[in-house]
Each structure stands twice: as structure tokens, then as C-alpha cells.
Amino acid sequence: MTTQRQAAMQSMIEWLADERELGKEPSKIEIAGEFDLHGMHYYIFKYKKSLLGKWLLGVCGGYEHDLDTEHCGHVFSEMQPYDPATAQQEAIVMVEMIREFWMKQAAALEEGQQEANSEESQNDKRGLFNGFVLLDSHECDMEQIKRNLLQDWNISCTEAEETDRDNAKETDGTLVFEADGCMAALSFVDAPIPDGEAEHNAQANYLWKEAVEKTQTHVAQIIVAVFTRSGSPLDSGKLYAKLASSCLKLPNAVGLYSSGTVFHPGLFVDFAELMKTDNDMFPLLNLVHFGLVRTENGISGYTFGLKTFGKDEIEVLDTQASPSELRDFLIDISGYVIEQNVTLKDGETIGFSAEHKLPIVRSEGVYVEGSSLKIKF
Template identity: 45%
Template sequence: MNQNQYESALNEMTSWLAHPQELGKEPAKIELAKEFDYEELHYYIFKYKKTLRGKWLLGVCGGYEEDSLENCGHTFSEMEEYRERTAEEDAVKLIEYVKSYWKEQAEQEEEKRQSPGTFVGFVLLEESTFDKEAFLCTLKDEWQVEDDYADKEEEEEEEGGDMAVISYGGGFVAVSLMQGAIPEEEIVYHAKSNFRWPEAAEVSKRHKAHLLVSVFGKTMSVKEAGELSVKVTAACCKQKGVLGVYANGTVYEPEFYLNFADMIKDDLFPLFNLVWFGLYHGKNGICGYTNGLRSLGYDEIEVIDSKQPASEVGDFLTDVANYVVDQDVVLQDGETIGFTNEQKLPITKSRGAAVEGDSLKIGF
């Protein structure tokens, strides 16, 4: 056994399980079950317990190339029971799931990089209903947004009552009623990241349908397209039975989303609707991240293992993101940033810890 590699895998598996969106704490007990090779990479199978009297559960960490201490990101657990007889087979299924997930995420992130100004969100509904006429009235009366083309009778007949499509100010908007719920595993995972709304996961489970909100800024600026997406989503939030807004890797409480959307009415940019500022406890301190800056054309930002209080980490990330978006600043790997003459915080670019793709890490 490569002892250093094993210890690295153990630490990573433990940290992964301790994340707020997983166990939320380190497992009561964790042991190495076995090692194996899969597709020329080395993996470690761990069995762990949530509580000392609980069942052994299965986790996998890898894959490692030869003596490397860095793996390719296949650390995962479905928190299902560990079965010694089928442990390797079960671990391979987890690996394939993670590979498929990361491939899908990579494709989505690449699409975002190539087309900033494209915004997609989901409004969770308690029942499968969409009052299209009420939505269009809210959009017009509250946000002064209506279709640039007056004669829409023929097009509206083709759209039907479950879809609203409009062109506005050089942007394209589509709102579609999607029958059925988003997979519970996905929605609960992301809802747990909303530390501001403890009930997010339980409330999200109740949704039976959702509105798919898509905004494409064809000729408008990225910020204008972002504002338009917030206006459209806010109008959707006035529908009956809205449970939450799934966007930027979290689930927003409708009231929270609407309150910050109102910033637009004061000629302020709705940063909190377009960028989620996440916080969690890392192994050696407070960690924070942004999710949404990439859609605005910038790199996501992270703070890892800060010794500062969580509130200060959150405020710092907000200040940096606001500075980047407001001043259209592109932060670079190797630079420093500070808000006083004395403050010079290093910036490094590397694989994201809590976000997909690469992110900028600021030493705070």
C-alpha cells in the first residue's frame, strides 16, 4: 500500500462526507475496506458509519495515477449500505455515475464560457399549473417588459398555454411549464447549500412541476440579459404555489428572491439573484464560493480554509464579486487584491473545490 496516497484518500473522503451537503460532519467511524484498479487508475473503497451504532456505508475515492497524491475527482457516496461481497462492483457504479455527472457539468460549463449572457433557472411549483396571461401581465405591469412584436396571435396559438415566448430589447425569453419534478436527489443536494433557508430541502421535495426560465441576450449586454432573467423569474414567482427558485447551484426562498429583485427598481444590479454566495466549514477553517459569476462572463471565486468568521468571509466574497461586476474587472492568476493600501491578498487559479471547473482562490 502507498501509505501517503492512502492517507490523502482518507482525508479527502472524510472531508467530502463532512461537507454540509453530505453528512455535515465527519463520520463517526471510517475504515479502508479495499483497494482496486479501474481503467488504469487506483481507487480506495471506504466503509463508514454516520453514528457509532449505525450501519456501514460505502464510499469511494480516486482515481490516482501511480504514486500521485492528487486524484481525478471521483470521490463519492450514495450513503448506501456497504456489502463486502459486491463492494467493488458497487464502487464502479459510483465511479461511472460521477464520471457521467462531471461530463454533463463540463459540457454545461463550456456552454456558459462560450455564451455568457445565457441564463437558465427553474421555478418550483406545488402543482402543475401555469397562468400564462397572469405571468405576462405581471411582467408588463411590475417590470415594464412586454413583447417587442405587437401581433402575436398566430404565434401564441402555436405556443399553447404551457409556454410563453417573447422578444424584448435584443433578448429572447422562454418560460415553459415542465410536467414532473426535478429528480429529488439533485434538488435536495443543491437545496442543502442554502444556509439562509434551513427548510429549503424539505420544501423543495414537495414540488410536482417546474417552470423552465431561459433568457438569451442576443444583442443586449450580459448585465442587461442578467437583469432581464431576474425580472422574468420574479414575475414567475408571483404564480400560485411557487415553492422556490432553483438557480446558481442552490434553491432560493421565493421571498428572498423577490426582495433582492426589487433592487432593480432602485437602479441597482441584482447581484444576489444572479450569484449565490455559499459558505461551509472546511477541514481547517471557513470556506466560501460564488456560483453564477461565470454566466456573467467572469471566473468563479473561492476562499478556502479562512480563519476569519463566516460572516466576514461572506461579506468579503460579496465585495469582491460586486467590484468585479460593477467595474468589469478581470482578476488574473498570480495577482493580488485588497481593499486597503496594506491589504494584498494573493489570487491563484486552480480546479474548483465547491464549484465546477476552475476558480480563482483568494487568500483571505
């Protein structure tokens, strides 16, 4: 007879093996903990993509009774590093977001507002943005964040109705709410990013000389996550930039670890606030990192963040262009791909004029995981 733990393990493996997730079974997977939430039981998993890879966090559950082997559909992973000190809090955030999403979907179906393709919507991670606001003290002023959201973006997450479909729910440092057609979640974790990961990736921010030094001062974090209910990734991307900028206005916020680097809090806020004067402006520089690497044969560049829009990352290898020219090129191409919803393909060419044709090759990434599009520039 299959036990609940065995059933949860198998469900987690099957979810990860889906072609839209890992595309294969994890090389290693273990149950790392259990918790109860909203009267249901959940299992925390740690797993590895490869034998030598890092442990990553997953959650499976929604079991109503001790002997149940059928969960309620709360199976998910953002493929973020597993840290035993914060695993349960991060798992709760994922469950709360999934739970709120399906409650809203159910309400919409009852009112005849939309048709749902639930399984496909849950598994498709396009439009899921997440990052970590780094704090240099052991406190998080959620009320100030709410005030910032209301003042800066006219986003209210305090007018909750006394029903199961509240506009906002806040428990134990976790806030989940809906805005602009998206689900959003904040969760305070009184612990730093583990294994020096944020400090290591801060080195990639060549626009901020003190990035590593400032990142080293962080002792706590706010997990920020946003995903679209039914709109495009552009919708959730805009809300993520607004939410993160409101968090970064806290006096103890020292940076945002996201998109493979650590963003300067002031610059991130400045870029986000451009949306105040131009509602159609898309905050590309807040959502995609444009990396530059000096090589023996010139300079190379890469994007980190296009996958969130369902696009391949882009790399330019060993060009003789200047760093500023290469960065501007990557920004222009990425903006075109995202805002015009263009899918570049292997063997095609791209250019900004009839005479300007640059070949595209899709192959294993050099500076990014998985496949990338190599553009000769």
C-alpha cells in the same frame, strides 16, 4: 453515404468539442429521441462529460427533408441534466430561443441596424441565464405571469404582430419573447427536477432553514431562460431576475433552483424589486450564490454564477474569518468583478486599500467545477 442521424451526431460532437463548450468530445453520447418543430426535424441527444458523470441534454437539427445532412444551425446544450420525461420539452425551449434569436438578427441586418457575427454569438454562452421555478401543484398560470411582468416591470409579451417576427409566441405551455434587448423563454414542465437534484442542492442555502423541506414538495417546474442579443450579461441578468421574480409570485411557486442552490421565493422577489427604486441597481444576490462550508481549519467560501458573466468562480479556503465576514467579502469582490468588468488573473493581488493586498492563485476548483481563483483572506 452519411445518414442524417450520423450527420447530426457528428455535428453535436463537434459543437461540444469547441473550446467554448466542453473543450473536448463527450465521453459518451447517444441519440435519445426525435421531434418535428416548425416543419423541421430535430434530434435529442444525451451525453456525458466523463464516463462516470451524469447524462446531459443536447439538441441538433433544423433538417428540412428526410435525406438532408446539413442542419440549419440549431445545435445547442445548456449542459443541464437529461431527463427522458422532460427532454423534448426542454429541447423545444432551446430551439425556440435559437430560432427567435436568429429571426431578430436577420431583421436587424435587413434594416442595417447591426453587423452579425452569428457563429460566435451562438456559441458564446456568456449572458445565458437559466433556472427552474419549482411548483407544488400541476398547473402553471402563464396569463398571471404575463400580468405580473406588465404590472411590475412594464414588460409586455402579449402585443404580437401577425408576422414571423412576433414579439411573443406561446404554444403548449411555452412562451418565447423579446424584451430589453434580450431573448426570454418560459416553459412549463409537469414533472419535478429528476434524481432529487434540486433537493440535494437546496442544502446549500444556509439562509433558508426549510429549503430542503419546501423543495421536496415540488411536483412541476417552469424552465426560465434568458440571453442577451447584443448587450452585456448584465442586461440579460437583470431581465432574468425580473422574469423569475414574476414567476415566483405564483401562489404555487415554492422556490427557484438556480446557481447551484434553491432560492427562497420571497427573498428573491424582494431583492429583484430593489431595481424598481434604483434602475442602476444590479441584482447580484439573485444571480450568484455565495456558498459557505465549515472545515476542520476554519471556513471556506465559493461563488456559483460568475461563469455566466465570463469570469472565473472565486474560492476562499480555510479562513479564520466569521461566516458573515467571508460572505460579505465574496459579495464585494464579485460585485466589483461583474459591474466593473474586471478580469482577475493568476499571480495578481487584490485589495480595497493600498495596504490591503490579497494574493490570487488560479487552480483546479475545490467546491466548483473547473478552475477557480483562490483568494487568501
